[in-house]
Amino acid sequence: MSTNARAFPEEERALRENTWWDALCRRDKQADGRFVYGVKTTGIFCMPSCASRLPLRENVQFFVDAARQAGFRPCKRCCPGNPSREQRQCAAIERACQLMAQAETSLTLAQVAKAVGISPYHFHRLFKTQVGVTPKRYATALRGQRVRALLNGDAPVTQAALAAGFHSSEQFYQESHQLLGMPPRSFKHKGQGMTIHFTIGSCSLGAVLVAESERGVCAVLLGDDATALKNELHSLFANATLVEGDVAFEQRMALVIRAIDSPGAPLTLPLDIRGTAFQLRVLQALRDIPRGTTLSYRDVAEKIGQPDAVRAVAGACAANRLAVIVPCHRVIRTDGALSGYRWGIARKRQLLENEAKVSHDG
Ligand SMILES: [Zn+2]
The missing domain is CATH 1.10.10.60 (Homeodomain-like)
Structure with missing residues (x-):
């Protein structure tokens, strides 16, 4: 049987699969739709919440969506693939x-x-x-x-x-x-007077923190562990009241995580994008870059009518707080090199590879 259809760096996949295994052990209903698992000894695949007997970890293979292609049959009990x-x-x-x-x-x-x-x-x-x-x-x-x-x-x-x-x-x-x-004043003062709800989950790129103000999603941060992500959020909104989200909040934020994991899926949640007028123009230009394509920093500078502002454009990209959702990963150097990425060059490469793949698939 083939390995997972999408290739992930080894440690990120391990991190993700550990989270999935935990969800599977809890028979977590909220995980349904996010992944399925195949049992190598029976050739059957199930949803995480399926009531069938818990298989041994070593016999489990996880999938986002390609269990059938890998030769597994859907379970008759939980009917994976039929939307709930x-x-x-x-x-x-x-x-x-x-x-x-x-x-x-x-x-x-x-x-x-x-x-x-x-x-x-x-x-x-x-x-x-x-x-x-x-x-x-x-x-x-x-x-x-x-x-x-x-x-x-x-x-x-x-x-x-x-x-x-x-x-x-x-x-x-x-x-x-x-x-x-x-x-507004609250922006200049690092979130003073704002209440920000956040949750930390895992996606194909590792750990992800999603935060929301009363206006919309205000931060999507990627990283390797929860503590570092919380610290980053705190440094961005040092004066805001940060509140860990409840279950309902986590469910809504799962939409963001899904949009990260499936580059083709549109994100429909309102966004709270803040910055100077210049930054907002850059961020809007980034959102206009079609999936599966890239622009250089110089291209973006020209698009916003300030061809000389290449460095400032790079600065605005680096200040982006909404990873993937505002696709600053689609901006590369003029010579085609990936250049920097706030959340690590490996993640940038993986994002671009995933998007190129989805675009080619149709
Ligand atoms: Zn089942």
Whole structure:
């Protein structure tokens, strides 16, 4: 039987599989959908929560999704591969987020709920649980992203505001401070007055810390161990109140971890991106780099209309707090060398290889 279809550096895979083995021993329902395990002695694969007898560790082989290709048959008891009710609901909400993001004009809650086949009441509740904000606040965040993108172009402010779905330029000015992420006092003072929830999990790149402010995901940090990640978060938001997230929070943050592990999956959670006006323009340019492609620092500098600011662009990339989600890993040196990466050159290489693979696969 082949080894895991995707190649991971040995120690990172071991770290990840240890976490998965722990989840398997606990029959952790929350791990369902994140991995499956095959039992070499029976040729059958199961979901982590399956009630069948716990196999010996040495007989277990873990998969993200390729158990069938490796010759394992699905278990009749837990039916891996058939999405659970939670997974179907999760997919419906993700679809709703995409619909809202792609819509030219603002959609009503009833319209979105109907499009994904859920009653409006149920939809509102599910959306809030999964995304962490109401559909209305999510739509507001989307408008903010659109207006940021438009303002980076040549559109005058009023025109950009209307094109982004604001009803009036007045409404835009009311919300702009928050939406544009201009450095407010709390940013300058390392998170003073902010409450930040965070959780630490594992992904294919090792340990990952995901943090969220009241506005959205504010940090995604990669590392080798939990303590170092907590320290990094603390140094970024030294004056904020940091709160370890509960189970519901962890479930929502699993979406972020999934977006890291499957480069093709869109992340639909609102983001809290802060920085100077220059940094925001760089970060927006990074988000526009298509998956599976790279730009040089010079390319990015040209894209934001400041061809001489190559060093400052590199600085803004290095200051990125949202690993993978804001794809600073897609910026490399003009000569093609990978150059630096805040979270280590090995992770940058792995990310680019994964993305190239997904792009080639279709
Ligand atoms: Zn099973």
